[in-house]
Amino acid sequence: MTPITPTAEYVLPTGLQGPFAVSTHALTKRFGAALALDAVSLQVPEGAVYVLAGANGAGKTTLLTALLDLVRPDEGRAEVLGLDTHRQGAMARAQIGYMPGSVTAAFPWLRIGQFLSLLGGYYPGWDASYVGHLTERLDLDLNARIRGLSKGQTRRFQLVCALSHRPPVLILDEPTDGLDPEMRDEALGLLSEHLADTGGTVLLATHHAYEVEGLADHVGIMRAGRLILQTPREVLQSQLLIYRADGPEGWAGPAHLDAQVIARARSGREIQWTVWGDKRTVEQAIEASGGVVRSATPLGLDQAVTALMRTKELR
Numbered sequence: 001m002t003p004i005t006p007t008a009e010y011v012l013p014t015g016l017q018g019p020f021a022v023s024t025h026a027l028t029k030r031f032g033a034a035l036a037l038d039a040v041s042l043q044v045p046e047g048a049v050y051v052l053a054g055a056n057g058a059g060k061t062t063l064l065t066a067l068l069d070l071v072r073p074d075e076g077r078a079e080v081l082g083l084d085t086h087r088q089g090a091m092a093r094a095q096i097g098y099m100p101g102s103v104t105a106a107f108p109w110l111r112i113g114q115f116l117s118l119l120g121g122y123y124p125g126w127d128a129s130y131v132g133h134l135t136e137r138l139d140l141d142l143n144a145r146i147r148g149l150s151k152g153q154t155r156r157f158q159l160v161c162a163l164s165h166r167p168p169v170l171i172l173d174e175p176t177d178g179l180d181p182e183m184r185d186e187a188l189g190l191l192s193e194h195l196a197d198t199g200g201t202v203l204l205a206t207h208h209a210y211e212v213e214g215l216a217d218h219v220g221i222m223r224a225g226r227l228i229l230q231t232p233r234e235v236l237q238s239q240l241l242i243y244r245a246d247g248p249e250g251w252a253g254p255a256h257l258d259a260q261v262i263a264r265a266r267s268g269r270e271i272q273w274t275v276w277g278d279k280r281t282v283e284q285a286i287e288a289s290g291g292v293v294r295s296a297t298p299l300g301l302d303q304a305v306t307a308l309m310r311t312k313e314l315r
């Protein structure tokens with residue numbers, strides 16, 4: 001099959017409904033000449049597991065760090081649970097469990113247990129037994145010094161720090177990066193338990209959407225500083241389908257589809273379209289052109305994200 005990259009511009013609806021646990025309003029950030037965030041208006045509904053995808057350098061980390069007020073936007077503003085992330089930064093951060101994308105951990109001379117005791121002092125509802133449960137599940141030695149941790153151990157330690165105070169909002173930057181498969185499953189299991197216990201909201205950036213296939217219910221895709229799409233998962237599944245169809249010798253499919261073709265491929269007489277649009281409308285267009293639709297199937301989360309990331313332009 002030879003995929004054909006479309007050249008048209010696409011307009012995809014968002015359809016997101018509030019209240020939003022995290023929202024940004026035309027957030028813009030420049031690093032010199034580089035436009036890292038271009039008027040980003042993110043909307044993460046309360047209780048959502050929102051997956052933020054995008055190629056390297058798309059602006060995901062800049063967006064997440066702006067929510068922590070670690071990066072100051074040039075324009076626009078952001079809110080977490082209704083708190084302005086700059087003017088009410090300390091209050092907003094108290095609501096957030098944050099796992100950074102980098103493996104650098106603070107206070108490298110401390111032991112894990114010492115650091116967690118220190119952290120607990122900032123949270124009135126700190127539950128030491130829950131923290132013990134987290135460190136045990138992620139196989140962390142409380143006596144280990146932070147500076148001596150491997151990359152994967154540091155990532156596990158960072159995840160414990162993010163979850164330990166049971167925050168209502170989790171912001172996780174590549175949470176499984178550096179984890180071996182067993183620890184990745186353990187980490188995702190803890191995340192799932194956290195969600196069941198707290199009913200909280202998760203915003204996570206990842207290059208591996210398949211890992212959160214079972215958790216994610218909202219998707220946002222960034223490209224070159226722009227949020228080119230954000231949508232509930234069920235909209236993705238009902239609107240973005242792969243159509244497999246064939247027709248008589250020489251059949252090339254409908255000249256025009258009243259929907260947005262994300263990708264096309266041909267194998268012998270079978271043509272495959274990845275299309276965003278109303279299923280019945282697409283099927284009727286294929287049939288009207290003399291084709292027979294053999295199947296119309298939704299894409300898995302990872303497939304959908306990859307297909308949408310590859311399109312030339314989404315607005």
Ligand SMILES: Nc1ncnc2c1ncn2[C@@H]1O[C@H](COP(=O)(O)OP(=O)(O)OP(=O)(O)O)[C@@H](O)[C@H]1O
Pocket residue numbers: 031034035036054055056057058059060061062063101
């Ligand atoms: N501190 C900085 N100074 C200068 N440019 C920066 C800085 N931080 C980010 N950038 C630039 O901003 C853009 C967005 O970077 P960002 O790290 O947010 O992307 P990303 O989507 O998280 O990428 P990745 O998937 O590789 O982690 C890139 O062009 C990057 O080079």
